Amino acid sequence: MVVSAHPEATRIGLEVLRQGGNAYDAAVAVQFALAVALPVAGNIGGGGFVVYRAADGSVGALDFREKAPLAATRDMYLDAQGNVRAGLSTRGHLAAGVPGTVAGMVALHQKLGKLPWADLVRPAAELAAQGLQLTSKEAAGLNSVRPHMLSVNKHVPTYVHPEGRPWQPGDVIKYPELAAALGRIQQNGRAGFYQGETARLLLAEMQRGGGIISQADLDQYQPAWREPVRGRYRQYDIISMPPPSSGGVALLQMLQMLEPYNLGRLGWHSAAGVHLITEAERRVYADRATYLGDPDFGQVPVAQLLDAKYLKQRMQGVAPTSVATPSAQVTAGTGLPGYESDQTTHYSIVDAQGNAVSCTTTLNGGYGSLVVVQGAGFLLNNEMDDFSVKAGVPNMYGVIGGTANAIGPGKRMLSSMTPTIVTEKGQVCLVVGTPGGSTIITSVLQATLNVLEYGFDPQQAVAAPRLHHQWLPDHIDVEEGALSPAARTELERRGYKLNPRSPWGRIDMIERRHDGTLVGGADPRGDDTAAGY
Secondary structure: OEEEOOHHHHHHHHHHHHOOOOHHHHHHHHHHHHHHHOOOOOOOOOEEEEEEEOOOOOEEEEEEOOEOOOOOOOOOOEOOOOOEOOOOOOOOHHHOOEOOHHHHHHHHHHHHOOOOHHHHHHHHHHHHHHOEEOOHHHHHHHHHHHHHHHHHOOOOOOOOOOOOOOOOOOOEEOOHHHHHHHHHHHHHOOHHHHOHHHHHHHHHHHHHHOOOOOHHHHHHOOOEEEOOEEEEEOOEEEEEOOOOEOHHHHHHHHHHHHOOOOHHHHOOOOHHHHHHHHHHHHHHHHHHHHHOOOHHHOOOOHHHHOOHHHHHHHOOOOOOOOOOOOHHHOOOOOOOOOOOOOEEEEEEEEOOOOOEEEEEEEEEOOOOOOOEOOOOOOEOOOHHHHOEOOOOOOOOOOOOOOHHHEOOOOOEOOEOOOOEEEEEOOEEEEEEEOOOHHHHHHHHHHHHHHHHOOOOOHHHHHHOOOEEOOOOOOOEEEOOOOOOHHHHHHHHHOOOOEEEOOOOOOOEEEEEOOOOOEEEEEOOOOOOEEEOO
16 A cells, blocks of 8 residues: 555555565655655655664664755854844755755665666656646645745746746646656666766756755765664554654654553543643653754764653643643753754555555755756755754744754754654554644644544544644644534633644555555545555
8 A cells, every 4th residue: 555645656656566566666666756746845855754664573764864065054044143044044045955865765775675776766757757737736836836936046947837827727747857857866876866967957056046065965965774763652562763853752752641641531632632632742842942953963862752750750740630831831851961962745655565664755845945956857955944043943833943953064954754653463553654844743643643542544543633732832733623612612721822723734644454454544635645456
């Protein structure tokens, strides 16, 4: 089964499985297909994370997160007075980190793939050349971003309609330059992106727009194999992404904080249940802001953050009947060693042998930095905004960061991506993840609890209205239909501020039932599609 953010990517991934490829082959094919079919987040100019569990029970995590260019400096987005210069870290050439996606897919394929590399990239290259029909969501997205894209680029990219009119649903969009770039990756692997013609075009684009990515950055970029973070929740084993993603640590913290309470008996989105989940979330996001960063650049106290005594102490005084704790009164936990020196996409894949892949990949904001590499046709990320541009100043998602996540040359920026696999009795049970910036962690938490605690099937679990709290700002984001009038009244009585918000996230989930049947859940908030055979 393949569940991804676009029907074409899902179709391509499933075809690879039908041809005898494994879950890792399908992941490579889906990644490149999303770079064509989902320009808002799919990419070769970004990065991401893979968590996998092989049929033999072995697990691993691949970090192909972008890096700060070697010319990056800690205060590069501040003016002479030390204030943040608006927009520099989110839009334009200076916002881009060194892309990791192609190197990551090459590493994944070399270690775990079966089918020839060229066969996995070819479907995406053909899709880019032949074109595909725009859905209503994609047409609306490209139309909304058109003026910004034209202001950032010195050329008119193929994402803008050649006749200058708005895109309509059903219009066929073709990407000849991207097709050629994918063709070079298909033929030459890593060298087809980080060297040769594509690298030349990328560096020319940097010069044109005052960016700082150099050939040395491209030559030196390496993805990193990491040990997943692991923990238990009731009878389930949780396998998730370690730093520089904050997602896995935060998810495990929240699940362990919530385990002592009977959420199932309290009921889905009951006032008492929402209260407990929110109190765990605000404490975890406070820890995230203080302690989490790139483990290659300093000590990240993962073991201490996941220590049972520490987590119990963090929830001291929180009971199903207690009132809200204002975030102003919540700080990061103490006694831990200090750190020293909303657009993404996700896909979940399980193959016939039982190998499972959970991959979250991103340009950061929608359409990244909006910079399209002239002649190569791909969008660059604006991942530099995921650093703490200035300690204590929120990023584009409103998330506060500290010195642990300060900009440094060659450093990976902190992420919220939470690709996760859940097992029960040695068998894969859930494969889950989502885009959504800082809401990723809480969305994965809710979708997982929806299945494990409330008995939802995967489609119900991903479609259910969501809630989110991230410590600061101190309010609960509420999707329409997420709270009953009674729960809303009771939460407000307890001191919670409720913030109505349009839908977020695109959760893609696979559940493996006890009889081995695979059941997919594709988020109706997007064009997400589940397919299996």
